[in-house]
Amino acid sequence: MTENEFQTLVLENQDRVYNTCLGFMKDLEEAKDMSQDVFIHVYQNISKFKGESLLSTWIYRVAVNKCLEEIRRRGRQKRSVHLEDISDPSVQNKAPDFFHPGIALENQQRATILFDAIEKLPEQQKIAFTLAKVEHLSYEEISDVMEKSISSIESLIHRAKQNLQKILKDYYEKI
Amino acid sequence: MKKSDLENEIDLTLLSIDQLEKAKAPDGFMELLAKKMLFKKEEVVWTRRAKYAIAAMIIFAIVNTALLITSQSSSRDEMLRSVAEEWNLNVDAY
Numbered sequence: 001m002t003e004n005e006f007q008t009l010v011l012e013n014q015d016r017v018y019n020t021c022l023g024f025m026k027d028l029e030e031a032k033d034m035s036q037d038v039f040i041h042v043y044q045n046i047s048k049f050k051g052e053s054l055l056s057t058w059i060y061r062v063a064v065n066k067c068l069e070e071i072r073r074r075g076r077q078k079r080s081v082h083l084e085d086i087s088d089p090s091v092q093n094k095a096p097d098f099f100h101p102g103i104a105l106e107n108q109q110r111a112t113i114l115f116d117a118i119e120k121l122p123e124q125q126k127i128a129f130t131l132a133k134v135e136h137l138s139y140e141e142i143s144d145v146m147e148k149s150i151s152s153i154e155s156l157i158h159r160a161k162q163n164l165q166k167i168l169k170d171y172y173e174k175i
Numbered sequence: 176m177k178k179s180d181l182e183n184e185i186d187l188t189l190l191s192i193d194q195l196e197k198a199k200a201p202d203g204f205m206e207l208l209a210k211k212m213l214f215k216k217e218e219v220v221w222t223r224r225a226k227y228a229i230a231a232m233i234i235f236a237i238v239n240t241a242l243l244i245t246s247q248s249s250s251r252d253e254m255l256r257s258v259a260e261e262w263n264l265n266v267d268a269y
Contacts, residue, residue: 010205018200032201036208040215102196110191117188133192161189168185172176 001046010039013056016135017063019102023134024067026098026115034070038063053144060135060145064127100134117167125160128153 001009017038022031041062049058103111118126127146131137139157143150176184201207259265 007205010208014200014204015197018204019197022198028201031198032204032207035200035204036211039208040212043212100192100195100198102198103192104194107191107194110188111195114188114191134195134197136197164189165185168188169181172181172184 001043006043009042009055013059014039016056017059020060020063020131020135021067022100023130024064024071026119028101034067035063038066041066057141057144060131060137061147064131064145068123068127113168113171114164117164117171120167121160121163125156125163128156129160129164132157 014035018031018035021034021038022028025031025034038059042059045062049055097112098115099108100111100115118129121129124146128142131142131145132139137145139150139153142153146153148156
């Protein structure tokens with residue numbers, strides 16, 4: 001891949017990769033870093049792209065996998081920190097309130113509560129729901145990215161909504 | 176909170192990201208990416224150099240140890256030979 005081809009690829013895909021990373025990482029700086037890592041991975045592994053799907057779908061897949069790897073890594077770290085020092089308040093509630101720049105001001109507070117709730121979903125439901133709601137992908141596109149059937153995606157999003165209702169109910173009953 | 180209010184709030188929360196506008200990559204994204212790629216490339220070069228240096232040091236150490244052991248055994252043989260000659264002993268018997 002020449003430098004010019006790579007530059008074109010980045011310019012064509014940088015917004016969607018950044019938006020996807022932001023949806024998962026929920027932090028502007030981390031989303032920027034993660035998006036850069038996604039493109040570096042794409043550059044280094046472009047020979048592995050066999051053309052069985054759209055290039056943009058493959059890039060989405062790389063972005064989702066990179067973000068999930070990082071989230072899982074942090075989950076492991078958090079668990080070990082938690083075991084080491086459960087009483088230290090500095091290591092608790094580290095996830096800051098996330099304000100997505102693309103959400104209208106009047107919806108920011110509710111969206112923050114919803115993003116926190118999405119974090120509590122099982123991984124597959126979280127991916128499907130995030131791609132649908134944050135990236136506005138169709139069920140067909142999500143099925144390509146997640147390499148699952150469209151009916152599985154419908155089921156995942158349906159269950160995600162049900163679980164979110166339960167999580168939000170618990171949240172609002174407590175306050 | 177009343178049940179109807181609660182259900183209403185849940186619905187509003189679920190709908191809160193429906194009108195979300197996609198975020199755009201920050202300005203200068205391409206330039207920052209190019210810098211990071213260059214940095215990573217240099218990092219790879221330095222890591223490779225460090226690996227070669229360590230490999231060279233290990234080989235040097237192995238060769239030195241081998242030479243030391245060889246020279247020690249030959250000097251011991253010479254010493255035994257000179258002692259044997261001094262005492263008029265058959266050198267080949269030892």
